[in-house]
Amino acid sequence: GKHKQWVCVFGKETLERINEAMVKTLPTGKGQRNKAIFEFARNLRGIPGLSDLPREELKGFVEEWHSQALPVIGTKPFIETWIDFLKGWPKVKWPVNEEFIPMILTKAQSNPVDGYDDPRLSVLAAICRELHGINGQKFYLATRTAGKLLGVSHTMISRWLFLLEHDRLIETVVKGGTSENPRKATRFRYIGPQRKPK
Structure with missing residues (x-):
């Protein structure tokens, strides 16, 4: 049945992770x-291979999630859950996944x-491009995380981000560490060249 089809399309390991995500949430x-x-x-979105899929291809999993949630939820029609999923998908800023950042690095x-x-x-600029692609609008990049990935200090990352902004590859959307936004990291938008076709 449906489960067999899913194994063919997504593979056993991915399916196990989807089931785990279902149970957890x-x-x-x-x-x-x-x-x-x-x-x-x-x-x-944190499961490799799913974040680039059209949302329609995930509908079966959302239906499964909904039917398992039915005994406890107040809103019964599936369509409500599906709409919330569709609206929520592009708003996911940080997928739940420890492999997420290395995946971005590989693409970059x-x-x-x-x-x-x-x-x-060049790779840092590409990381910004990939993060923007996933988040759709603005992204933030922790300088310490980026520094670890690229083997440089977080202060060097800050200097490089300054240069990328000067070169019009990225722009600041929300400045972090200000009185209006003391806790949040700076949010950027990528405005540079898109990925070169292979």
Whole structure:
């Protein structure tokens, strides 16, 4: 049946991770469905191979999630859950996944942004491009995380981000560490060249 088809399409390991995501995010009482379906979306986007799929291809999993949640949720029609999932999917800023950042790095390394002598800077620009692609609008990049990935200090990452902004590859959307936004990291938008076709 349906499960066999899914194994063919997604592979056993991916399916196990989807099931795990389902079990982990099911609501336990009324009034939790909306937040829970967003968490389900976050978990799904962290599974390699799913984040680039059209949302329609994930509908079966959302139906499965909904039917398992039915005994406890107040909103019964599936269409409500599906709409919330569709609205939530593009809002996922950080998928739940420890492999997420290395995955971004691999994509960036295989398609760096031209124009810099230092290959690490070209890769940093490409990381910004990939993050923007996933988040759809603005993204934030922790300088310490980026520094670890590229083997440079977080202060160097800050200097490089300054340069990328000066070169009009990225722009600041929300400045972090200000009185209006003391806690949040700076949010950027990528406005540079898109990925080169292979």
